[in-house]
Amino acid sequence: MSEADLKKTPLHALHVGLGAKMVPFAGYDMPVQYPAGVKTEHLHTRDKAGLFDVSHMGQVRLTGDDVAAKLEALVPGNLKALKPGAMRYTLFTNEAGGILDDLIVTNAGDSLFVVVNAACKDQDIAHMTDNLDCDIEVLDDRALLALQGPSAESVLEAIAPGVAAMSFMRMGSFDILGAECFVTRSGYTGEDGYEISMPAAKAVEIAETLLDHEDVAPIGLGARDSLRLEAGLCLYGHDLGPDTTPVEAALEWAIGKRRREEGGFPGANVILKQLAEGAPRRRVGIRPDGRAPARDGTEIVNADGNRLGEITSGGFGPSIEGPVAMGYVSTAASETGTPVDVVVRGKAMPAKVAALPFVPANYKRG
Amino acid sequence: MSTTYYSEEHEWITVDGDIGTVGITDYAQEQLGDVVFVDISKVGEDVAKGDDVGVVESVKAASDIYSPVSGTITEANPALDDAPETVNAEAQGGGWMFKITLSDTGELDGLMDADGYKTFAESL
Structure with a gap:
């Protein structure tokens, strides 16, 4: 893919202005590191707070009657049990029990809010469109930022009062600088922190406001990778793939108890057999x-x-x-x-x- | 009297008589990022100009190290075993990687001087 074909997130110019080294990733021109370098960025995130642009990931809203029950036909997670504001890590599986992608599903009250990997998003959206009888809205007018690290709570609380009271894997709607944002207490670094979905038009202003805080540094994909690896978190396409089952991947915890009894997800026969007998x-x-x-x-x-x-x-x-x-x-x-x-x-x-x-x-x- | 030469693979070699000390340039260490491991695997061996003689690993990736001249590798920098980050801090000094006894000092004519390398690196 030539450079001209690469997609840009709403923060692209900000990254370039901060001196980022840009590389192609999942079809996007993304910052792999800033002048501080991977090691410094990594340690800064564990020590204070790092701001990550994850706008390349797919944000999708699913709406319709019994939408959680419908999505359960594609994943082994217990989604029907998700209360409003709660979220869960789950997996799209194939008929052989392999993993098509890993994703986060949040009960947003009137809908399910789904975040999928950038490299898989076109395929995931097609998969859901082909198999789900519900409204599927791709939120490509929204940016996604992650603020991660021990200072994340106090930094975000200052511009989004109330986020400090959230607990891990919970979502809330907040007004941040006049924009409607979906904030989740989650991330992929092993640290406390948040992911913030926001209108693309407000992304630069919110990112710059967060970066103005002395504890916050911009973090590239290089440190994102070393942070998630130390945290033992999987990267789709490397640690997970269509030939890897959730049991082989040591992700049994993502298979709901009721789903183990009932099955009803792609590859259930293979996966449930491995749960019983080992992989x-x-x-x-x-x-x-x-x-x-x-x-x-x-x-x-x-x-x-x-x-x-x-x-x-x-x-x-x-x-x-x-x-x-x-x-x-x-x-x-x-x-x-x-x-x-x-x-x-x-x-x-x-x-x-x-x-x-x-x-x-x-x-x-x- | 020692003289320093540079290769297009971003190595420097400082030569005193027929003994050369080799490292990577400041430009190269910047491109690599934080160096976490250096392994010169051919200590004691005869190598030809351009042979790979070891590897430098940064947080990002592994890169081969080539010998800019032919000769016998006599020593790897022991300081890098415990402090590979010296390559970032002092690429063209304490972060040297290996010493080599040159078999043909005439090969040095094919390398660049400091000004030539500076122009070369700026063109990349």
Whole structure:
């Protein structure tokens, strides 16, 4: 794709003005880092607050009678139990039990508010359009910002009174600088924080107001990736895909209790069987013993050199001050502490299966 | 008397007699971002000009390190084992990566001087 074909978020000019290095990502020209650099941005988010432009993600509103029950036909989450203002992480599955995308569904009262990955959004919208008998409104006139980190609460409370009282995975409507915003206490860094859906026309003003706070720095996709990796969170297309089931991905917690009994989602026969009997492989954390990062695609082997699986996300964790990774291994080798080797540039390097997350989550539970 | 030369792969080499000290340029470290790991895998080996001799990993990606000249690699910078970030702080000093005994000092004629490299980097 040539540069001219790349889409731009409402904050594109702001990123360029802040000195961001822009790269193509999921069809958008996005900031991978600002002059501070990935490591500094990562640590700043864990220490104070980072502002992320996630406007490339898909925001969709579903409206209609029994819309939660209808969407349950495509995902294994218990959506009917979602009370107004509550939200849940779930998965679009396929008939083989694989994952088509991961998404967040919020009960917005009169509708469901759905956020899907940028790279999958066209496919997800088509999937919902083909399979759901309800109104599907793509909110492409809205921007999405994430404010993440321990200072996020006090920073946002100053311009959106009331957000401090929200608890993790809850949504509310707030007037921010005169614009109607949907605020959720959520994110993808392992830190406390918010995602704010706002009219595109107000995005620059709200972003600049947040950035004016001394605790807030702009954060690019590079640090977004290292933060979510340390937090043990999956990246679709790397850690999840159409050939990975929720059980293999260690995402059983996203399958509702009632849904386990009733089924009724794509691939339920495969997924429920794996829930009962276990899956042949499992997503785990991997900590190399040395300093060399083991990146996506690195083979994981046992002491005899036999293949156990491969790394699906890996790099350097600035908060851990060492290499961290996630990958899939045979279930027999998936116990925390299991010694394995990762084959980096042809050399077997010692590593261990590690518990996820690598850094404790800092969410504000209700 | 030592002289410093530069390669199009963004390495510098400071030569004193037939001993060269090699690192990456300040431009290169800026492009890489925070360096987290350096591994010179060919210590003790004979290499040809342009051979890859190791790797530098930043928070973003892994990049090969090439030898700007032919010779025998005699030493990797031990300071980088525990402090790879020295490459960012002092790319063209304390962040040097390896030493090499040159087999053909004539190869240096094919490299750039500081002004030539500056012009080259600015053209990228």
